[in-house]
Amino acid sequence: GQQLNQSPQSMFIQEGEDVSMNCTSSSIFNTWLWYKQDPGEGPVLLIALYKAGELTSNGRLTAQFGITRKDSFLNISASIPSDVGIYFCAGVPNTGNQFYFGTGTSLTVIP
Amino acid sequence: EAGVAQSPRYKIIEKRQSVAFWCNPISGHATLYWYQQILGQGPKLLIQFQNNGVVDDSQLPKDRFSAERLKGVDSTLKIQPAKLEDSAVYLCASAGELYNEQFFGPGTRLTVL
Numbered sequence: 001g002q003q004l005n006q007s008p009q010s011m012f013i014q015e016g017e018d019v020s021m022n023c024t025s026s027s028i029f030n031t032w033l034w035y036k037q038d039p040g041e042g043p044v045l046l047i048a049l050y051k052a053g054e055l056t057s058n059g060r061l062t063a064q065f066g067i068t069r070k071d072s073f074l075n076i077s078a079s080i081p082s083d084v085g086i087y088f089c090a091g092v093p094n095t096g097n098q099f100y101f102g103t104g105t106s107l108t109v110i111p
Numbered sequence: 112e113a114g115v116a117q118s119p120r121y122k123i124i125e126k127r128q129s130v131a132f133w134c135n136p137i138s139g140h141a142t143l144y145w146y147q148q149i150l151g152q153g154p155k156l157l158i159q160f161q162n163n164g165v166v167d168d169s170q171l172p173k174d175r176f177s178a179e180r181l182k183g184v185d186s187t188l189k190i191q192p193a194k195l196e197d198s199a200v201y202l203c204a205s206a207g208e209l210y211n212e213q214f215f216g217p218g219t220r221l222t223v224l
Contacts, residue, residue: 004153018147031211042115043154046118050211090151094210099144099213101153110180 004102006089011062012108019076021105023089031092032065032072037104043088047074069094079109113137115216117203119212123222129191132219134207136184142166144213145178145188146202149217190221198223 013019023032023108031050035043047058047073049065056063060077072089089102116135123132136143141162146154157176159166164185171178173192180186190197200220204213 017200033211035215040217042204042218045212045214048209048212060211090153098159098169099156101155104151105151 002009003078004086004091006098006105009103009104010106010108012065012110015079015081015109015111017079019079019083019107020073020085021089022071022073023102024071024089024091025093025100028094029071029072029091030069030094032063033090034061034063034072034074035088035090037088038085046087048064064070070072076107079107081111083107084109115203115205117201119219120217121220121222122149122191123224125224126195127192129189130193130199130221131187131189132203132221134186134188134203134216136186136213137207140205140207140214141183142210142213143180143186143205144196144197144204144206145186146204148200148202148218150199157188166198193221193223195223197221 004025024038033048037043047063052092060064062075079099086104086106088104118133143160145157148154157171158168158178160180161181178188200218202218204215206213
């Protein structure tokens with residue numbers, strides 16, 4: 001199956017700092033999505049991207065659909081303690097409708 | 112709007128036993144997905160339904176896993192017999208017209224001893 005590689009694998013940051021993470025694939029994707037998962041819960045959709053180059057914001061979160069269509073980026077500005085969790089990218093390749101998830105980035109925010 | 116409901120939330124069984132999980136999607140969502148999430152990994156798609164038909168079950172271990180969505184609404188995922196490596200969280204998700212925007216339930220955490 002498709003491999004989506006996320007980096008970094010984990011991050012420890014101070015409250016108020018900005019955060020950047022990315023997701024790369026070996027294949028072209030038509031859709032990129034970013035989810036956040038809290039312990040004991042299912043992933044929650046944060047941002048969906050449908051066009052190469054698209055830049056979309058949701059509050060303090062901004063995500064971009066890479067121009068090559070093989071990557072995507074998520075930025076969180078002015079982090080707060082409730083940003084703690086695991087962030088997953090997910091995507092749909094241009095061949096088929098199957099949904100693939102990345103390996104996840106674990107974020108810890110130190111107050 | 113009520114979210115995706117799943118039950119039970121937790122299940123502990125011994126290997127070779129059978130187990131079933133239930134999912135009720137968001138009302139009106141035609142597409143339903145079952146995922147397996149092993150600790151420390153992202154969710155992996157097991158099966159996708161469109162109404163009561165199977166769209167994709169290529170990653171479902173059919174020798175032991177089965178799923179149905181008989182009336183096109185709620186769905187059941189069964190494992191029979193369970194193996195140790197089936198220990199994971201089983202997530203159900205549903206999607207409406209924007210089928211790429213999937214909404215997840217809280218999951219069922221399965222432990223196989």
